[in-house]
Amino acid sequence: MKQQLIYKKIGIPKALSYYNNYPFYYGFFTSLGVEIVLSDKTTTAIINTGTKYVVSDTCLPIKVYAGHIINLLDKGCEAIFIPSLQSTGYKINNCSKIRGLPEIIRNVINRPFTMIEPTLDKTENINFYDFCAETAKALGITDKKEIKKAISFGWEIYDKFMEMTQSGINYKEALDNAINGKFIKKTVDIVKPLSVVIMGHGYNLFDERISLNLIKKLEKMNVKVYTSLNIPREKSLSALKQLGEVQYWANELELTGTAAYYLLKKKVDGIIALSAFGCGPDSLMVDEISYHCKEKGMPLIHLTIDEHTGEAGFVTRIEAFIDMLMRKKRSLIVKKADVVKIKREKILTGTVK
């Protein structure tokens, strides 16, 4: 007999882990028969609300997260999924804010609701199955078969999503397709005059309000944009190792690993690092990759964002960077043409055999 659900609906904030994990969450919860209620897209109002709840020197993504929790509560959500993602591998840690997310929310939001707060901590042997089983148990499901089925449906959707993004389908389209049971892949890679890779957390980069639409802005400038979703994790891990670095942070592959891959492949003209003001892990990771960029002559710009970041200044910095990349590329083409010309002249005048 099917077990009775304690909660038929679960709220998921469109923030933090939503951006990378929602395809899995969607498959997992729907397989358990739980309806998902998502918060609205991030707006300035959501940011302002979240900012009121947490101390001012907290990073922007946490303020945004608090704003999304309020948004879900205003929609009448009784149970909200707030995972504590401590470590995603042995001694591969998240920052203290992501680790302590349920505690932060409990202490700053004083409104009645149930937190579904499972822990993932591979360093302490609390593995992915335990994480999912704890989630399901809080919803009233303890049947192992049902939990395993939900996990495998979650992975099925997640894998399709990743296959689509790795083929070049953009984040939003791949997400919509994956949760609607559609599967398409890009077969032709469009070449553009310039290409860049953005190293940044999914929750900063794919949230159009937080990133001030960075990807679309670059695409409008006719720039090809790569992100961590375009390459498999194994490739970014191997690139990181080739640079002599180790994976310490849970988001290391999204940031340094992705930048390392494109840097070593020489597949891009420049690297854009996007991070939240005051983020400790990001500042270390950006420093690390900046060092390798300097060594290899790869241009890098570091854009930091907070709730006060103005669009005009942000655009000016991007435009200046793209302009510089274009000039660099042109001068390289001219230099190459000069070398060919000199070689040809030498052959014609008989100075080179």
Ligand code: SF4
């Ligand atoms: S990794 Fe940085 S940006 Fe993300 S939650 Fe932690 S401190 Fe904030």
